Amino acid sequence: MKFSPFRGGVHPDGYKELSAHQAIEKLPLPDRLYVPLRQHAGSEALAIVQPGDFVMKGQLIGRAAKGISAPVHAPTSGKVLKVQPFVAAHPSGMDSNTVIIECDGNDTPIATPTNIDPFSLDGKTLSDTIANAGIVGMGGASFPAAVKLSSASRQVVNTVIINGGECEPYLTADDRLMRERPEQIILGARLIRHIVNAENVCIAIEDNKKEAISALRQASSEYRNIQVIVVPTLYPMGSAKQMIQAVTGKEVPAGGRSSDIGVLMHNVATTYAIAQCLSQNEPLVSRIVTVSGGAIKHPKNIEALVGTPIKQLIDFCGGTLEEPSKLLLGGPMMGQLMPSDEVPLIKGAAGVLALNNNEISQPSASPCIRCGRCVSACPMGLVPLEMANHSRQQDFDGAIGFGLKDCILCGSCAFVCPSHIPLVHYFQYAKGEVAYQKATQQRMDHTRQLSESRRARQEKEAAEKAAAKAAAKAAKEAKAAAKRKKQNAASANQ
Amino acid sequence: MNIITISSPHAHDHSSVSRLMFHVCLALVPCTLYGLYSFGFPAINLFVITIVSGIFWEALCLKMLKKPLNFLNDYSALLTSWLLALTLPPWAPWWIGVGGSFIAIVVTKHIYGGVGQNVFNPAMVARVALLISFPVHMTTWPIAGNDPFAISFLDSLAITLGVSPIPDAYTGATALGAIKTGLSVGATANDLVSDHFVFTDALMGKMSGSLGETSALLIFVGGLWLLSMRVISWHIPVSMLLTMSALTLLFHLIDPTLYSMTSFHLLSGGIMLGAFFIATDPVTSPSSKGGQLFFGAGCGVIDFLIRTWGGFPEGIGFAVLFMNALTPLIDLYFRPRIYGRRIDGSPKQYDTVEPAQEGKQT
Numbered sequence: 141m142k143f144s145p146f147r148g149g150v151h152p153d154g155y156k157e158l159s160a161h162q163a164i165e166k167l168p169l170p171d172r173l174y175v176p177l178r179q180h181a182g183s184e185a186l187a188i189v190q191p192g193d194f195v196m197k198g199q200l201i202g203r204a205a206k207g208i209s210a211p212v213h214a215p216t217s218g219k220v221l222k223v224q225p226f227v228a229a230h231p232s233g234m235d236s237n238t239v240i241i242e243c244d245g246n247d248t249p250i251a252t253p254t255n256i257d258p259f260s261l262d263g264k265t266l267s268d269t270i271a272n273a274g275i276v277g278m279g280g281a282s283f284p285a286a287v288k289l290s291s292a293s294r295q296v297v298n299t300v301i302i303n304g305g306e307c308e309p310y311l312t313a314d315d316r317l318m319r320e321r322p323e324q325i326i327l328g329a330r331l332i333r334h335i336v337n338a339e340n341v342c343i344a345i346e347d348n349k350k351e352a353i354s355a356l357r358q359a360s361s362e363y364r365n366i367q368v369i370v371v372p373t374l375y376p377m378g379s380a381k382q383m384i385q386a387v388t389g390k391e392v393p394a395g396g397r398s399s400d401i402g403v404l405m406h407n408v409a410t411t412y413a414i415a416q417c418l419s420q421n422e423p424l425v426s427r428i429v430t431v432s433g434g435a436i437k438h439p440k441n442i443e444a445l446v447g448t449p450i451k452q453l454i455d456f457c458g459g460t461l462e463e464p465s466k467l468l469l470g471g472p473m474m475g476q477l478m479p480s481d482e483v484p485l486i487k488g489a490a491g492v493l494a495l496n497n498n499e500i501s502q503p504s505a506s507p508c509i510r511c512g513r514c515v516s517a518c519p520m521g522l523v524p525l526e527m528a529n530h531s532r533q534q535d536f537d538g539a540i541g542f543g544l545k546d547c548i549l550c551g552s553c554a555f556v557c558p559s560h561i562p563l564v565h566y567f568q569y570a571k572g573e574v575a576y577q578k579a580t581q582q583r584m585d586h587t588r589q590l591s592e593s594r595r596a597r598q599e600k601e602a603a604e605k606a607a608a609k610a611a612a613k614a615a616k617e618a619k620a621a622a623k624r625k626k627q628n629a630a631s632a633n634q
Numbered sequence: 635m636n637i638i639t640i641s642s643p644h645a646h647d648h649s650s651v652s653r654l655m656f657h658v659c660l661a662l663v664p665c666t667l668y669g670l671y672s673f674g675f676p677a678i679n680l681f682v683i684t685i686v687s688g689i690f691w692e693a694l695c696l697k698m699l700k701k702p703l704n705f706l707n708d709y710s711a712l713l714t715s716w717l718l719a720l721t722l723p724p725w726a727p728w729w730i731g732v733g734g735s736f737i738a739i740v741v742t743k744h745i746y747g748g749v750g751q752n753v754f755n756p757a758m759v760a761r762v763a764l765l766i767s768f769p770v771h772m773t774t775w776p777i778a779g780n781d782p783f784a785i786s787f788l789d790s791l792a793i794t795l796g797v798s799p800i801p802d803a804y805t806g807a808t809a810l811g812a813i814k815t816g817l818s819v820g821a822t823a824n825d826l827v828s829d830h831f832v833f834t835d836a837l838m839g840k841m842s843g844s845l846g847e848t849s850a851l852l853i854f855v856g857g858l859w860l861l862s863m864r865v866i867s868w869h870i871p872v873s874m875l876l877t878m879s880a881l882t883l884l885f886h887l888i889d890p891t892l893y894s895m896t897s898f899h900l901l902s903g904g905i906m907l908g909a910f911f912i913a914t915d916p917v918t919s920p921s922s923k924g925g926q927l928f929f930g931a932g933c934g935v936i937d938f939l940i941r942t943w944g945g946f947p948e949g950i951g952f953a954v955l956f957m958n959a960l961t962p963l964i965d966l967y968f969r970p971r972i973y974g975r976r977i978d979g980s981p982k983q984y985d986t987v988e989p990a991q992e993g994k995q996t
């Protein structure tokens with residue numbers, strides 16, 4: 141296969157050595173879980189439990205809403221205390237409706253039907269099972285996995301790419317997963333291939349994860365058409381578009397999907413979750429997360445239940461060495477700042493980072509010196525300095541002209557900006573404004589349509605009324621005429 | 635918990651504008667020291683005056699515009715006036731330095747909106763404005779090779795203050811100037827070059843010229859260091875020097891009596907300093923790599939045109955300013971292609987049917 145990495149990209153310090161050699165440890169059951177009903181892209185799931193209900197491990201507690209959404213399951217057995225808004229890690233910064241569960245400590249699973257060989261089932265059934273298990277992309281975007289699968293199966297997919305590019309600094313959760321559980325990843329990859337009817341599987345891993353590469357090579361050796369390929373370590377290699385370009389040499393067309401070029405991609409953690417779901421009947425209720433950063437005493441990779449407050453994860457690592465300057469969910473390049481350590485772990489969070497003052501960027505911006513470093517760093521071929529300029533002046537069309545819509549918010553540009561301009565902040569703001577304007581426009585169009593159709597209806601009604609009136613008049617006249625005729629006839633007879 | 639709320643990324647490569655500028659200044663140290671050494675006290679006076687006044691103008695502007703004075707920490711005023719000083723005739727009087735830094739910092743930079751907003755390279759605007767306004771002062775060159783400290787500090791003050799003119803015995807022409815004059819009276823380029831140009835001297839800087847432009851070698855070393863530190867990228871210097879080399883070589887091959895050889899052009903005048911330190915000014919050069927290549931080539935072509943057929947022996951200032959004016963256009967045309975789109979912005983398309991399958995079917 142032709143190899144061509146992407147343009148741009150940056151080389152942030154890895155800090156992976158902090159946790160890379162730590163085997164995955166399981167977090168003991170916490171006392172309480174705070175399970176947000178919005179852990180995915182799309183609409184919030186709808187709670188189907190009430191305070192006082194007893195739930196079992198794996199029981200559905202939030203049903204998927206209409207459109208793009210994903211269901212949520214109870215991570216362990218226990219009693220539902222409350223269903224209420226609670227701090228959450230969502231880009232909107234808004235609280236999410238959250239099911240608070242008091243764990244009973246027994247971890248009693250809900251009864252599940254006996255296993256059937258998933259390879260004997262058809263793709264549709266399997267992807268429904270995946271949808272019902274609440275599996276979302278676990279590399280960060282949190283897009284429901286089944287939506288991706290079913291839209292891909294409507295097109296011709298030749299190659300399934302399993303994304304083992306864990307390019308964010310500090311994060312080692314996927315690395316550990318690949319080293320320790322390669323068989324399940326291969327199983328998941330084969331299942332995805334089965335679902336979308338593809339030929340080949342490509343597992344792409346960056347060259348800084350030697351152990352993961354050999355573990356997966358070994359685990360895949362007995363299966364046909366599974367290839368482990370090594371890609372250079374470069375941020376944002378883990379981003380779907382860049383990884384696809386690095387593996388296939390092709391670019392996903394703007395506004396299109398990877399299946400347009402015959403490719404479907406899932407992250408290794410998602411692939412693992414798919415394997416667990418289809419082979420063990422487990423919905424997605426836990427994940428592996430790296431807890432690291434300069435302020436963490438003993439960085440670790442932890443398998444924890446969704447809904448675990450991140451404070452417990454940090455405590456499990458021996459707590460903090462100093463007051464962290466920043467607490468992040470995800471990696472330092474694209475992760476989100478957490479308002480407090482009460483925020484619960486969600487399906488899409490691969491890391492919990494407590495960074496000290498030396499590790500973070502200093503937020504003092506100076507004027508742009510047009511050095512073009514952002515342009516060279518952008519993996520999407522955009523002109524960040526101009527996008528920021530136009531966004532600042534509220535000229536969003538101008539910003540779109542320089543690539544705002546194509547921006548993947550990877551942060552490479554801001555990472556290298558010597559003026560420390562918060563470029564991504566501008567882009568997030570501008571994207572939000574554009575979306576808002578679009579929504580307003582749609583609403584206005586909708587209102588106009590409504591009023592137009594009302595006017596049309598009224599006009600039609602008026603016309604109908606007039607027509608009816610005219611008809612009635614005509615009928616009356618005709619009647620009168622007939623009467624007159626009759627009378628005339630009668631008088632003539634007389 | 636004391637947490638600063640800003641958006642991602644939360645990591646940075648720890649670069650900063652002040653560090654970049656500071657590195658450029660450091661890279662200028664060798665050629666500057668050499669220039670000061672070879673031209674003695676009057677040059678030292680001029681250098682100090684230009685820099686001190688440049689920083690003074692910067693502080694004054696910041697104060698008047700009510701901007702924080704800590705912008706001074708970004709070293710940009712230091713660098714601008716430093717670069718200006720290096721392009722001045724080494725024994726120019728004090729008011730050339732003060733006036734030049736005024737034009738550079740106040741007129742070219744702050745009136746256009748401050749750091750990052752100026753269209754033209756401040757040092758080059760100042761240098762060209764001075765050249766046009768004071769052609770005599772700006773073309774009086776002390777002869778290189780004199781004992782640099784033959785002029786005592788006291789005598790140097792007289793030169794710097796402009797109270798006594800520079801004795802004729804101390805002045806001469808630059809190589810570029812001498813050859814231009816010589817060509818105009820019918821001498822051949824070959825003879826002129828062999829009279830006025832010794833390769834090793836030019837390389838080392840044993841010749842007349844602007845304060846910091848004489849030693850091509852030391853400038854080159856500083857430039858290489860900047861490249862290795864990734865303070866500048868190779869695109870502008872390489873395309874500029876290659877263009878100059880190609881053009882001079884071509885014309886020299888066509889007619890060696892009229893056109894001087896490449897090594898002479900590369901080692902004389904301001905092209906080396908221009909290629910590594912002036913044309914690479916981030917603010918006034920294009921931000922995309924393609925644009926930078928074009929920009930550098932443009933500077934090379936224009937400088938060659940002026941040197942060969944223009945009214946001035948050296949045209950690097952004009953060349954850079956001309957390309958500065960084109961920079962917004964260049965940036966527009968050399969926009970990178972967006973991922974997943976064609977160069978015109980429409981989505982990329984691939985054949986959805988695999989050619990191999992087509993082959994099988996037929």
Ligand code: SF4
Nearest residue numbers: 508509511512514557
């Ligand atoms: S990296 Fe920063 S300073 Fe340089 S051009 Fe981009 S936005 Fe401007």
Ligand code: SF4
Nearest residue numbers: 518547548550551553
């Ligand atoms: S955040 Fe957007 S503009 Fe910046 S480097 Fe990434 S894709 Fe390019």
